[in-house]
Amino acid sequence: MALHTQQIVTDAGYEVVGPAFTLEEAKLLAEEEPLDGAILDIYLAGELVWPAAEILSKRGVGFLFQTGFTSKFEMPQFCKAARRIAKPLDRASFLSALAEISARV
DSSP states (O other): HHHHHHHHHHHOOOOOOOOOOOOHHHHHHHHHHOOOOOHHHHHETTTOOOHHHHHHHHHHEEEEEEESSSSOOOGGGGTSSSOOOOOOOOHHHHHHHHHHHHOOO
């Protein structure tokens, strides 16, 4: 799924950093890379992605979740405003959400 998403993002003209397949990789990218926005899955290799999302939030980097979890899934307060794009991916909705987070820069 990450590689499919990467292709859609690249085709839309964005530069891709990643993907990260583990929480540690995601945290490293969130801490060190100059980012205009981020796409996160709630689970990376069985771990919740909240620590990476928190880093992004503190840096002021917009992010969205690409997830199979329903809207009833409990999220930390700092994540509640982030958009959720359901899997399987609806390309138009995804690109619209991506444009919103990257426009904040």
